[in-house]
Amino acid sequence: xxIINVAQREIRCKIVYYGPGLCGKTTNLKYIHRMVPExxxxxxxxxxxxxERTLFFDFLPIDLGTVHGFQTRFHLYTVPGQVLYExxxxxxxxxxxxxxxxxDSQPNKMRDNIESLKELARNxxxxxKKFKDFPLVLQYNKRDMPNAVPxxxxxxxxxxxxxxxxxxxxxxxxxxxxxxxxxxxxLVISKL
Amino acid sequence: MDPxxxxxxxxxxxxxxxxxxxxxxxxxxxxxxxxxxxxSGQVIAWSGDxxxxxxxxxxxxxxxxxxxxxxxxRLLKEKEFKVLFQQGIRENIFTELIAExxxxxxxxxxxxxxxxxxxxSKRATDELTGVLDRVKTESxxxxxxxxxxxxxxxxxxxxxxxxx
Numbered sequence: 001x002x003i004i005n006v007a008q009r010e011i012r013c014k015i016v017y018y019g020p021g022l023c024g025k026t027t028n029l030k031y032i033h034r035m036v037p038e039x040x041x042x043x044x045x046x047x048x049x050x051x052e053r054t055l056f057f058d059f060l061p062i063d064l065g066t067v068h069g070f071q072t073r074f075h076l077y078t079v080p081g082q083v084l085y086e087x088x089x090x091x092x093x094x095x096x097x098x099x100x101x102x103x104d105s106q107p108n109k110m111r112d113n114i115e116s117l118k119e120l121a122r123n124x125x126x127x128x129k130k131f132k133d134f135p136l137v138l139q140y141n142k143r144d145m146p147n148a149v150p151x152x153x154x155x156x157x158x159x160x161x162x163x164x165x166x167x168x169x170x171x172x173x174x175x176x177x178x179x180x181x182x183x184x185x186x187l188v189i190s191k192l
Numbered sequence: 193m194d195p196x197x198x199x200x201x202x203x204x205x206x207x208x209x210x211x212x213x214x215x216x217x218x219x220x221x222x223x224x225x226x227x228x229x230x231x232s233g234q235v236i237a238w239s240g241d242x243x244x245x246x247x248x249x250x251x252x253x254x255x256x257x258x259x260x261x262x263x264x265x266r267l268l269k270e271k272e273f274k275v276l277f278q279q280g281i282r283e284n285i286f287t288e289l290i291a292e293x294x295x296x297x298x299x300x301x302x303x304x305x306x307x308x309x310x311x312x313s314k315r316a317t318d319e320l321t322g323v324l325d326r327v328k329t330e331s332x333x334x335x336x337x338x339x340x341x342x343x344x345x346x347x348x349x350x351x352x353x354x355x356x
Contacts, residue, residue: 002199003234004337007207012234032354042281045249056260059233059252064349068342072349075233075252087267091259097198141300165243185354189346192199192338 001095002192010071013180013188016093018120018149020112021053021081023169024141028102029060029078031174032181036062054080057092067082081116090123098135099124099187100180102171103158105140105148110157117158135187138166139180144173199338200230201331203230206323207237213323214239217316221309223300224283228320229255231293240299258287258295277306286310290317 002013017025026046032046040063047056051086064072077096079089093099101120103113121131140154151168159166165183169176202210214226218240225240227247233255235247244250258276265273270293278285286298286309298309298316 001197001230001232003230003232003236004199004201005207005236006202006337007204014232014234035356036353037311043246043249045252056256059249061248061252062353064346064353067345067349068339070337070342070344075248077233077252087263088260091256091263094255094259094262095234096228097232174356178356180349185350186347189343189350192343 002097002129002188004070004192006124008071008088009066009069011192012073012075013097013185014075014077014095014097015098015188016129017076017078017095017100017102017133017183018089018093018116019079019081020104020116021083023081023102023104023109025078025081026054026058026164027100027141027171028085028139028169028177028180029058029076029102031171031177032062032076033060035174035178039063039065047067053082054078055085056080056088056119073157074188076181083114086119089119093123093127096127098137098184098190100137100139100184101158101164102139102141102169103154105142105154106145107147107149113158132162135184135191136164137170137184137187138164139169139176139178139179140166141169143168143175144170197328197331199331200327201337202236202327203330206327206330209323210237210320211239213316213319217298217312221298221300221312221341222304223254223298223309227251227297228290229295229297231255231259231295236294254285254287254297255295258289286313288313288317291321294320294324296316296320 042061045059050053060076062074079092124131167176167180227238228236233252235251261273274289276287288296
């Protein structure tokens, strides 16, 4: 839930990057951290394992600066993607305002994508929110893979019921990263 | 908590009330620092050492720890863990849940006794529960702050900042 602090003139929203293991959630945040202007940048925190897999979450606060007298800030988080961390993902989703679901475009990852998306829907509903109305954007990542699943099939398997906005991405090169972030940020603001 | 409520608006007068409660808690316990967090990890107010850095990161990590302990409670079929205590060599952290939405955090060293922190935090959380109830009611009238022109300006800023 966004916090609007009138005394300190601040508005803060929480956006979570969700998806199966190794789909590129942390890569998205690292690229954003590298590319946003210094004025908007803050320290990025990663709680990960020795092999640099996310253990708890990555956290990156982004300052939009002052808008209409209000300091506006987005807090970006990732969840750990590995299956065994389901309860940790629930913990990170606490109080979320919007979700970027990052899907892996490789054919052997399609089942993981579907399972992860189902789990996300369940977790949002468990927070008492309607998943269909919840601010969500899909990012089809790793579109540069030679065996990437065609876009129509990605949409068929992941988005045919949701009809959420989707973006193609190659997060390791930054392709589609800011388009996704722009869209979810605006969607979250529109729902405040 | 109304799940369809998308934002909490904390007014100037309620912020003053919260800060007064945190100031008094620090004065009465001799603790170094206190803050009020939302369960999403956002810092709502703080009091104490002015030179403390990384308040934002601290808020995100402490809220994450608490959310994680809530999931542990669920696995153990506990309703919730209302309190968390982290003991360090120099500093300790006491965190108490407020009506499943906010968290009161108190940081203190060996000059302060944990028993005193527990008792006085309970008094503070009772007061802050009252504040939270009023904030939830007031948050339904938000049109004065989130106007159409505000949204448009935020969108323009997003376009300006979020680019390669």
